[in-house]
Amino acid sequence: MKKKPELVAPGGNFEKVKIAYRYGADAVYVGGQAFGLRKSAQNLNNHQLKQAVELADEQNKKLYVVLNGYTHQNELNALPAYLEVLEDCKVHALIISDLGTMQLAQKYCNRPLHTSTQASVSNWKAAEQWKKCGAKRVVVARECTIEECKEIQDKAEIEVETFVHGAMCVSYSGKCTISNYSSGRDSNRGGCIQSCRHPFSFQEGEQEELVHLMNAKDLMGVSLIPEIKAAGIHSLKIEGRMKSNLYLANTVSVYRDAIDQDHLSKPQVEKYETQLQQISNRGFSTGSLNTPASPTESVSDTWNGYSKGCLFIGTIKHKDDDGFYYADIKSPFLSSDKLELLKPKTTPTLLDSHAFLSIDNHPLEKISQNSVVKFKSKTDLPLYSLIQKPL
Secondary structure, X not given: OOOOOEEEEEEOOHHHHHHHHXXXXXXXXXXXXXXXXXXXXXOOOHHHHHHHHHHXXXXXXXXXXXXXXXXXXXXXXXXXXXXXXXXXXXXXXXXXXXXXXXXXXXHHOOOOEEEOHXXXXXXXXXXXXXXXXXXXXXXXXXXXXXXHHHHHHHHHOOXXXXXXXXXXXXXXXXXXXXXXXXXXXXHHHOOOOOHHHOOEEEEEOOXXXXXXXXXXXXXXXXXXXXXXXXXXXXXXXXXXXXXXXXXXXXXXXXXXXXXXXXXXXXXXXXXXXXXXXXXXXOOEEOOOOOOOOOHHHHEOOOOOOOEOOEEEEEEXXXXXXXXXXXXXXXXXEEOOOXXXXXXXXXXXXXXXXXXXXXXXXXXXXXXXXXXXEEEOOOOOOOOOOEEEEEO
């Protein structure tokens, strides 16, 4: 029997690392304070990196740190000291896209090295070359099919990781400069403003039309989990370090359950897909996992905003000695609203409480965003359970 693929989830901050592990991720990838993409994320400081590694070790899980920004000449002198920090933290792997960074990582630390998807590895010879440079694993280009992933892994004799869910990019694994020229923000150094998703103006005579040419749908590969497992692909990755706690918990929960099933029936796949569609998305396709992505299947040429079936309300952070649960609220709601709860290893269920109090015990009917409320529940609620509101 083939080993189950590792499930790798995004950790945009330390809280999300905890949530990802709690909902079933085998490994979490995070950014530190330098040398990575997603510079707007609440990346982990050095102390948090050490805490996150300790948390992972306690649960027999992994923590990977991205160094996937392309290192420029003026940054090289600072890189060795940071690599020594990561060595001291004992992170479980570094994810690297730049050959120079890979060379320095081998010199200044002794951590396993993974080649980032930013390197666009799409054939086994490229994977073999990265292996010679010290890589234990390649996160293949998002343009690779499951069949290609298997061939790369088998022929190069290297671990292969592939994206299975999340936002997609129309360029080769993110190597795009539209954002650089349209906004002065470097897309290959964490500053992308997703210019490709904006409408472009076409004018013929006096007629002007706005068209979405490159607005890629999100990736959803849950229906292909049986094929991925049969291919023996080592690791499956979820995109989304900038996304909400609810997105993270919901997505990890679904893929954890799908991977753990010996057989996936059509009704079960439909149930998974429905649950994934509830969270804010741009529409879905299977990208290039099955066949190469096409404009008819993988691009939205009309943009009607994000689609979602529920609103993220908040995260349960604490339970006191009197039995009150405390929730950090991110979206406003009414105490009379129908609310649902997502807990680890379950599908969403109704929240059985409508009596919300402020932390100084005042009853609340209208709850504001960025506030903290407390309430009691008839059932036990694990910490980091997520509250959502069906729309």
